[in-house]
Amino acid sequence: MDFSYPPEAEAFRQELRTWLDANLDDASRAARLDEGDPGERLEVLRRWNRTLADAGYAAVSWPSEYGGRDAGVMEQVVFSEEMHRAGAPGTVNPIGIANIAPSIMSWGTQEQKSRFLQRMLRGDDIWCQGFSEPGAGSDLASLRTRAVLDGDHYVVDGQKVWNTFGDIANYCELLVRTDPDAPKHRGITCLLVDMKQPGITVRPLVTITGEKGFSELFFDSVRVPVESRLGPENEGWKVAMTTLNNERGGVASLHLQVRKKIRSLCEEAASPELPGGPATSDPRTRERLAQLYLEGETLKLLSDRAISASVHGRAGPEGSLVKLVWSRVEQHVAELEGELFGPEALLGARGRRRLSARSMTIAGGTTQVNKNVVAQRVLGLPRNR
Numbered sequence: 001m002d003f004s005y006p007p008e009a010e011a012f013r014q015e016l017r018t019w020l021d022a023n024l025d026d027a028s029r030a031a032r033l034d035e036g037d038p039g040e041r042l043e044v045l046r047r048w049n050r051t052l053a054d055a056g057y058a059a060v061s062w063p064s065e066y067g068g069r070d071a072g073v074m075e076q077v078v079f080s081e082e083m084h085r086a087g088a089p090g091t092v093n094p095i096g097i098a099n100i101a102p103s104i105m106s107w108g109t110q111e112q113k114s115r116f117l118q119r120m121l122r123g124d125d126i127w128c129q130g131f132s133e134p135g136a137g138s139d140l141a142s143l144r145t146r147a148v149l150d151g152d153h154y155v156v157d158g159q160k161v162w163n164t165f166g167d168i169a170n171y172c173e174l175l176v177r178t179d180p181d182a183p184k185h186r187g188i189t190c191l192l193v194d195m196k197q198p199g200i201t202v203r204p205l206v207t208i209t210g211e212k213g214f215s216e217l218f219f220d221s222v223r224v225p226v227e228s229r230l231g232p233e234n235e236g237w238k239v240a241m242t243t244l245n246n247e248r249g250g251v252a253s254l255h256l257q258v259r260k261k262i263r264s265l266c267e268e269a270a271s272p273e274l275p276g277g278p279a280t281s282d283p284r285t286r287e288r289l290a291q292l293y294l295e296g297e298t299l300k301l302l303s304d305r306a307i308s309a310s311v312h313g314r315a316g317p318e319g320s321l322v323k324l325v326w327s328r329v330e331q332h333v334a335e336l337e338g339e340l341f342g343p344e345a346l347l348g349a350r351g352r353r354r355l356s357a358r359s360m361t362i363a364g365g366t367t368q369v370n371k372n373v374v375a376q377r378v379l380g381l382p383r384n385r
């Protein structure tokens, strides 16, 4: 199975390629790699984000009335391919642009749309998703952070965890419980919270890579105006599903990055510079590389299938399958790198990649949860008890 892209998508490719050739500078390209001072990198990425926004490329899938390009699925695929080919960083505000903005477009008031979307697009505000809690991850509907109405404010108390960008975000899409007596999916409300509010403490969590990967958020009597509620009270579960469906929609281009890693691993393994000569002179290593290559190509086919389903208006379990396979391929790449390069695979960017690959089977839906989706919706097995 392979795509032939529609002519409009190919025309868009040419236009974007020409624009990238003219506008992408080395500093922005370098900032995409996780190297150097995080504060300086963020500034370079913000600048690049504004360049993208001015040209209409910061959020191609958004409707043009909000500064996007109304790009269909195939143009979004082309956009990912070309940005990746050029080594161009994407938006500085990926969670806001891809996950939260579509919820604001669907559920927000006119005032919320005018206030938030333009600043989100330009990277003036960075957003995070305050969903998970110490006792509510896969079972998100068990969340316990409380919000009690007091006049024209909600008063929020509780804790969130694993919050990506929590240390740099100035806004948060926060899920809170507003009706503790209702069935658990029905008593949840979504609030758009200014992170500079008094009573919010952000505690970055340092991961095994030594970096601040995400944060814990503590809410102590935080007063959030009622007009910051997104959607109706106690219907936050539906808002959350809009956000999560958009998060899962982003998996189709994951193969680009991992297949690039596999290609460069094959090249490095063939290098005569390796201690002991090219690793590919060992038949077992050749077999492992071939296996990995096939895993990468299978992932691409699964992604194409997910994209095809989406083009035909069928959002099915394909995304779960892609996520499941992608996270495993990433970990297989890290394992083989470890075997080929020994202690060197523990150092620098390679070492960080190797360690952070562990989190890929958890973030955005764990392996076990995705297996449940595949078991029930692809294989038709009974629901897990």
Ligand SMILES: Cc1cc2nc3c(=O)[nH]c(=O)nc-3n(C[C@H](O)[C@H](O)[C@H](O)COP(=O)(O)OP(=O)(O)OC[C@H]3O[C@@H](n4cnc5c(N)ncnc54)[C@H](O)[C@@H]3O)c2cc1C
Pocket: 128, 129, 130, 131, 132, 133, 134, 135, 136, 137, 138, 139, 161, 162, 163, 164, 165, 214, 359, 360, 362, 363, 364, 365, 366, 367, 368, 369, 372, 384
């Ligand atoms: C890199 C990264 C970034 C993240 N960013 C964010 C963020 O920005 N905002 C946010 O809110 N959260 C974020 N998360 C949190 C993420 O959504 C949760 O970690 C995830 O939902 C799993 O929840 P948990 O960690 O509480 O594990 P649990 O849900 O407690 O799961 C523990 C184990 O039990 C298994 N399990 C759970 N339920 C079932 C089941 N029904 N059947 C079989 N096995 C099951 C799981 O697979 C897992 O192995 C992030 C996580 C990571 C790793």
